[in-house]
Amino acid sequence: MVKKYERKAVATGSGESVTLIDVARVAGVAPMTVSRALNRPELVRSETQRKVLDAVRKTGYVPNMLAGGLASSKSRLVAILVPTIANSIFSDTVQALMDGLSSSNYQTLMGLTAYSQEREEALVEAIMGRRPDGIVLAGTSHSKATIERLTKSRIPVVEIWDLADKPIDMMIGFSHEDVGKQVARHLLAKGYRKFGIVSVDDPRGLRRCESLKRELAKHRVAKPPFEVLPAPATLQAGREGLNRLLEANAPEIVVCSSDTLAQGVLAEAASRAMKVPRDIAVMGFGDLSTAAHVYPALSTVRIDGAIIGMRAAQALLARFDGETEPADVRIDTGFAIIDRQSA
């Protein structure tokens, strides 16, 4: 009986790529059986299984996922688009997401949008070429083209870090409007009346600040001075923000749209020998665990990026397993206002 799949002599060099067929030949089975043994071992007799694994080891075979993906229309790839990973709230998210996905053998393609819809659009376009099984997007401000492309691709999408009315598909986050509102109420309840706001020019940060202003207006508080600095948020921007606020009359409390900004404000206050929160109180947003050690008087809105990432991974995996339907998932992870002001 003549063996098949003899097409190629045994690789002599080292660069030659070993294929399924080589493994099949060594194991003395059909290529399809090797494929099964590797991907659905439960369908294969255990002895066959052993033979195949031996052959894999002997040959140093590494499955070609490009070929596998092409044949099966499953890439086992999830794309993640975030504005940056320099900010710990996003890197926590990404890290948790990767952890959750990699334990189910999904790999992640990351893209950095730098808060730009155009970049996001280009990235989505490029990434769709890889036929990812799922896409995670930070935020809900996407270009029309992006939304359309994603919608009709029917790829599972998770929008994170935000909750909005018209999700593309799944959504995991919290309401930035709610943050602004609750911060306003919280601070009003503590007796503050003279506010100052510092934000960078980032859509979500601005939404929090606008909501804060609306809530203050409702309570008939004087319209607070509002300094918007160009992105990205830096310590320097925070210092500059406080400087500008102090040119007019000093607010009792400065609300910052981000953690780094708040640290900048604190640094500037320190350099002016202002005591926090006695001379000026500061409310931050995001991860201020580092600063909190140094400035115990700092209040903050705490978001847990890791939880958002973990939930996103779970949502995708559930969807891959057919446990949920498009647009089924909408999770409010909430936020906490952590108050360290002892004013």
Added chain:
Amino acid sequence: MVKKYERKAVATGSGESVTLIDVARVAGVAPMTVSRALNRPELVRSETQRKVLDAVRKTGYVPNMLAGGLASSKSRLVAILVPTIANSIFSDTVQALMDGLSSSNYQTLMGLTAYSQEREEALVEAIMGRRPDGIVLAGTSHSKATIERLTKSRIPVVEIWDLADKPIDMMIGFSHEDVGKQVARHLLAKGYRKFGIVSVDDPRGLRRCESLKRELAKHRVAKPPFEVLPAPATLQAGREGLNRLLEANAPEIVVCSSDTLAQGVLAEAASRAMKVPRDIAVMGFGDLSTAAHVYPALSTVRIDGAIIGMRAAQALLARFDGETEPADVRIDTGFAIIDRQSA
């Protein structure tokens, strides 16, 4: 004359995937011509080019890179393995690397090793399945299996954040031994004699510390107490480290293996009302720009992650263009000892 490539009716629904053949049919050319128009436009008449682009727009075609990669053995994918992105020195690196590569149309697959050789090995294995065009690895401590696999895959590899004797291929970083040595000399020159060392259990950090100890020994300085804490580096670990050092007699200067650790030490010192650097001096490592605003007395070894990432991207692109040969590249990006101690 009967047209070819009529295999499929025009997609009516929206989920149907558009292929090169569909575009070819719409444009009235052969599939191969579409491929050329998209990938090597210089080989195509400009009118044909226009027809193809029109058809692409009309059909909403997105090239399938799995198929393209399979056919051409080029994935336009670069894998990046780093211990974590929670640390800004690595996230800067990753960010710069992605920037550099994406402008040449490469995408990046990221993997997090959590400082574990086993995880790195598993990730390398999984990632090789995607047939990346290049791989970037942080550090030089890899398992034998990892090294062997990478070596015989002949995929361009860049090891970053370190310089060692036996590179797999390209290497961009600095010598951790040199850091330890220079820090020792620097501090000795400033007159310090009573040292304390705090490190987490991370290979590169330990190498810096060991080298520091060796240099101190050479200069006949008393063997310093050396606290090694379990990874990951946290503020808490730093505080604990200083606590332990202070149980014996207090050192004049504490050298920390990482930025976070140094911040923990500073926080603990602050909570004990110790003045830095008067009561105790602190030398950190990595990105302490945040802490520096708060603790102007902190010294640090400054590494620029962004430069390392940028250089790595350049090195890979040069290699892809055939401008360099395996093992041609070895770049010492150096480091700076930034001294803010005014003791």
Added chain:
DNA sequence: CTGTTAGCGCCTTCAA
């Protein structure tokens, strides 16, 4: 449980 056949969508190679 295992094997056979027929593509997946694109690009390489050669021919026109």
Added chain:
DNA sequence: TTGAAGGCGCTAACAG
């Protein structure tokens, strides 16, 4: 400058 044939390595679907 464009086209046709064939194959990249794998898996779905159907037989046996």
